[in-house]
Amino acid sequence: xxxxxxxxxxxxxxxxxxxxxxxxxxxxxxxxxxxxxxxxxxxxxxxxxxxxxxxxxxxxxxxxxxxxxxxxxxxxxxxxxxxxxxxxxxxxxxxxxxxxxxxxxxxxxxxxxxxxxxxxxxxxxxxxxxxxxxxxxxxxxxxxxxxxxxxxxxxxxxxxxxxxxxxxxxxxxxxxxxxxxxxxxxxxxxxxxxxxxxxxxxxxxxxxxxxxxxxxxxxxxxxxxxxxxxxxxxxxxxxxxxxxxxxxxxxxxxxxxxxxxxxxxxxxxxxxxxxxxxxxxxxxxxxxxxxxxxxxxxxxxxxxxxxxxxxxxxxxxxxxxxxxxxxxxxxxxxxxxxxxxxxx
Numbered sequence: 619x620x621x622x623x624x625x626x627x628x629x630x631x632x633x634x635x636x637x638x639x640x641x642x643x644x645x646x647x648x649x650x651x652x653x654x655x656x657x658x659x660x661x662x663x664x665x666x667x668x669x670x671x672x673x674x675x676x677x678x679x680x681x682x683x684x685x686x687x688x689x690x691x692x693x694x695x696x697x698x699x700x701x702x703x704x705x706x707x708x709x710x711x712x713x714x715x716x717x718x719x720x721x722x723x724x725x726x727x728x729x730x731x732x733x734x735x736x737x738x739x740x741x742x743x744x745x746x747x748x749x750x751x752x753x754x755x756x757x758x759x760x761x762x763x764x765x766x767x768x769x770x771x772x773x774x775x776x777x778x779x780x781x782x783x784x785x786x787x788x789x790x791x792x793x794x795x796x797x798x799x800x801x802x803x804x805x806x807x808x809x810x811x812x813x814x815x816x817x818x819x820x821x822x823x824x825x826x827x828x829x830x831x832x833x834x835x836x837x838x839x840x841x842x843x844x845x846x847x848x849x850x851x852x853x854x855x856x857x858x859x860x861x862x863x864x865x866x867x868x869x870x871x872x873x874x875x876x877x878x879x880x881x882x883x884x885x886x887x888x889x890x891x892x893x894x895x896x897x898x899x900x901x902x903x904x905x906x907x908x909x910x911x912x913x914x915x916x917x918x919x920x921x922x923x924x925x926x927x928x929x930x931x932x933x934x935x936x937x938x939x940x941x942x943x944x945x946x947x948x949x950x951x952x953x954x955x956x957x958x959x960x961x962x
Contacts, residue, residue, distance in 0.1 A: 738879075760786070787909055
């Protein structure tokens, strides 16, 4: 072998030797070089690990979000299926005779019609603007009741507050929905309250014909006959009201619920497609809800919560003035009872 090639081979195969002890700086330089190598490698390793951790966290977050979205979609889909299946059940017999074949809001099956009726009631009939437009009317009716109670107290006459509260609800409901008050005898010989109590009883009674359609024609419980009688009373009364509104030309008064719904009937500019039967069905819902639940809630407040209300009124308001609707913001307990009444 050529001596030059041999020497180059030896150099390429040579292994670094340990530093000599004779050199004072040899150990220091060797240690510092090792430390420099270790620190740089560790820094690179830490940076790489941090990037991997961040990337992993991002993947986990994205997976959770995707899982939540998938769960939400599955839940909505499941609810839609359940609602659809629930609507496949046959309608109750009461909805045929007392709800104009499910044309009202309470008994209508879930679908486009029910959504439109709910939208109309929420945005047009029961909006804050519409309710506030009847504020003076409500104050007037409450003042009439207060004056009656004052006169009865001065004369030493007992007052049936339950009956008076029911009459107050009926009067305010008639003026909001129909535009004016009606005497009870104009509705039926039995009056508003008795007829509404029969309606609630019929709706709450278990009808065997709903579960065994084969015996429906027999009317074993006599419910169908009673439903037909009550529905005829309501239909005649509501037909008279609608006719009065159709022939009325007074535009100076505040439009009531019947006026609004009549303006939608046959109009191409609105999305609400309703006719006379729809109007009568929705009016029945409004009238029934106001007559039953509102009166019951007020009776409960007067009988169970009156002491607490009196204490709050004496502490917050002056005794020489009446309570106004604007005072509700300052009356915490009365505001809570108002929320309870709305929920019931």
